[in-house]
Amino acid sequence: MPTISLRSTLALAFGAVSVLMALVISWSINQIASDAIRRDIGTAxxxxxxxxxxxxxxxLYERLRDVDTxxxxRQLRDPATRVGDNRLVLEKLRRSxxxxAWIGFARNDGLVVYSADGLLEGANVGARPWFKAGREGPFVGDVHEAKLLAKxxxxxxxxxxxxxxxxAAPVFDLQGRLSGVLGVHLSWEWAxxxxxxxxxxxRRNKGVETFVLNRNGQILLAxxxxxxxxxxxxxxxxHQDGxxxxxxxxxxxxxxAVVSTRGFGDYAGLGWSVLVRQDAEQAYAPVRELRSAVLTIGAGFAVLFALFGIWLAGRISQPLRELTRVAHRLQSGEADAVLPSHKRFHEPKLLADALRHLLATLRQEQTKLAELNxxxxxxxxxxxxxxDAANRHLLLSLEERQRLVKQLETQANTDSLTGLLNRRAFHERAQQEVQRQARQHTALSVLIFDIDHFKQINDLYGHEAGDEALRQLALAAxxxxxxxxxxxxxxxxxxxALLPDSDxxxxxRVAERMRQAAAELQISYPSGVIRLTLSFGVAQWRPEQAMDALIAQADQALYTAKHKGRNRVEAWIG
Structure with missing residues (x-):
């Protein structure tokens, strides 16, 4: 039976174990990393x-809140208000x-009395679902194709x-009787x-596609x-995360990935679902790239470990080969062949020589191991x-992200022209003040003011001068x-303005002081000096009163000030 050299046996064993270990480690790394990437992609x-x-x-919640407001x-509820004035209010909201796409008021028999830009005025919408539902209470309807407005x-x-x-929402007159329905058509282009x-x-170039489905699973947006x-x-x-x-x-x-709409606040939602999909080939491209990289690196390490095994096998078998050569020389009768160590006994000499060579090899391996260490x-x-450098870079990136988030929050809460709070941020602050005043049982008032004949400023000096007047007024206020x-x-x-601790x-008194100060305010502009006057409406908060209702009372008082000649302060007396 043919024999196999010790060197060949050790080389094959080292190579096989090295390749197997490299494959196992590569497969494990690939599985762990691939699963993590898949979860991250799905979560994204x-x-x-x-x-x-x-x-x-x-x-939809904000539009429903606008309609409720x-x-x-009082202007819309008062039958004595001119149709043209009400139309201007609706047109202002539509432009904002x-x-x-359309906003208008239809009386109880379905006849449209006034609307933004006069669209559908005189038409009868009594058969439309939004009108019927709006008579019963606030209503948000599902997506539908245009009927009367299509042309x-x-x-x-x-x-x-x-x-x-x-x-849509019902409108009640000053005696609390249903006078009609205020309806709004939101363009689906909004979605x-x-x-x-x-x-x-x-993201769209990477195959990410979005669908919006109604409660019956029909596609509304694709x-x-x-x-x-x-x-x-x-x-x-x-629907599950990921x-x-x-x-x-x-x-x-x-x-x-699919998520269902849940509504917001007192808006219960329409049961829509948002479906996002991405082609698996594009979604999992990073997984394939990682798998290829891991396999390449693993194969490289397998080759390196195999070569190392072959080299190590030669080093281990060298002392035995030297012993064999010395033994053959002695057997052939070479008298000058020097046996290591012992000279009296042949077997101890061979054993001592093998041990001596083995110790020398171990010392060499220890030196190499120390170098490797x-x-x-x-x-x-x-x-x-x-x-450490990567962690510092990550920390800087997180700080930059926090700065950007804070900047976005500021932009979302402030008016871009004046730097003041916008409507949404005001309502949040106002709700906090209402809760505080309710706990401490102190007074709380609100005043609304605007610039008299502001359109004339824009017409006379230009819109840029009007913007500058708004900025200067905001700073002065x-x-x-x-x-x-x-x-x-x-x-x-x-x-x-919301005035805590003020009846x-x-x-x-605050409004009157501001009115007088505004009358003395002079705004210099290249085209001339701008002077302006202000009209004020004031109302005091009552316990359990909604902020929207308080603002509506102050707005009605402002409306009274306008009708009494402007440049004056009027208070709501309920």
Whole structure:
């Protein structure tokens, strides 16, 4: 039976074990890292769907709140108010938000009395679902194609049919009797704009697609050309965090995430679902790249370990080969062949020589191991320094992200022209003050003021001069008020101030002082000196009173000041 040399046996054994260990380690790293990347990708899709869901819910909630606010205005409730004045209010709201396609008031028999830009005035909407539901209470309707307005408004640029989301609420006259319904048609292009804001062009180029479904699973919003897409089964599994890999009816596999709308505040939602999918090939491209890199590195290490095994096998077998050569020389009769160590006994000489060579080899290996340890310590030091640098970079990145988040929060809460709080931020601060005043049982008042004949300033000096007048007035108003007072710009030339610890009379005195100071204010502009006057409406908060109702009372008082000649202060006396 042929024999195999010890060197060959050790080389094969070292090579096989090295390759097996490299493969096992590479496979383990690949599985762990791939699973983590898959979870991160799925979570990212779920977060995108959640952002889309949140913006849809918040948008409909804000529009419903706008409609509710309008329905409590005395101007709209008073039958004596001129139709033209009410139309101006609706047109102002429509211009302030690019989402409203139509807004109007229909009396009890369904006849449209006034609307923004006069659209559908004189038409009868009594058979429309929004009118019927709006008579019963606040209403938000699902997406539908335009009927009466299809020929009056331009079609969307993308070729889709004109579609609306309806918002309506009943309007009661001053005696509390139902006088009609205030209805709003939100353009469905609003949802498309949200989708384009949430999902950047880069994500869409990576195959990320968004669908919005109604409560029956029908597609309301889809990427261009995907309107007839059939949905897969098993979407309920895609509701879990991280999404689910599903095969769609077109045969393709997509990483799919689904979240359901939940409404916001007193808006219960319409039962929509936001579905985000990404082609599996593109979604898991980082996984494939990682797998390829790990396998390449693993193969490289396997080759290195095998070569090291061959070299190590030769080193281990060398003393035995030397012993064999010396033994052969002695056997052949070479007298000068020197046996190591012992000279009296042949067997001890061989054993002592083998041990001596083995110890010498061990010393050599120890020296090499010490060198390897030193090199390893240097490598660990270098890796530690690199890791510290990466951690510092990560910390700087996190600080920059926090700065950007804070900047975005500031932009979301302030008016870009004057730097004051905007309507949404004012309502949040106002709610906090109401809760504090309720606990401490102290007075709280609100005043609303605007610039008299502001349109004439724009017409005479230009819109840039009008903007400068608003900025200078905002700066002056902050100096006229206390640090604890809450000042905001509601839009146009209208400002609102919340006065904690102030009753109606104190608020009236503050408003009168501001009115007199404004009359003395001179705003220098290249085209001339701008002078202005202000009209004020003041109201005091009562326990359990909603902030919207308090603002509506102050607004009605402002309306009275306007009708009594402007440049005056009027208070709401309930």
């Amino acid at each position: 899709l779920t977060e995108l769907a959640e952002q889309m869901r949140s913006r849809l819910d918040m948008g 309008l329905t409590v205005l 938000t690019g989402e409203i 009056l408004l331009p079609a969307p640029a993308n070729g889709e049919p004109l579609r609306f989301v309806d918002v 498309r704009n949200i989708e384009q804001t949430v999902f950047s062009l880069g 990427p261009a050309g995907r309107e007839a897409t059939k949905l897969p089964t098993g979407l309920t599994r895609a 999404g689910q890999l599903l095969q769609w009816p077109d045969g393709g596999w997509y990483l799919t 030193a090199n390893l310590e240097n490598q660990v030091t270098e890796r530690t320094e690199a890791l 902050q100096e006229w008020l206390r640090e604890m007072d809450v000042l905001a710009r509601f839009g146009g030339e209208e400002f609102v 109606l009379e104190a608020a009236r």
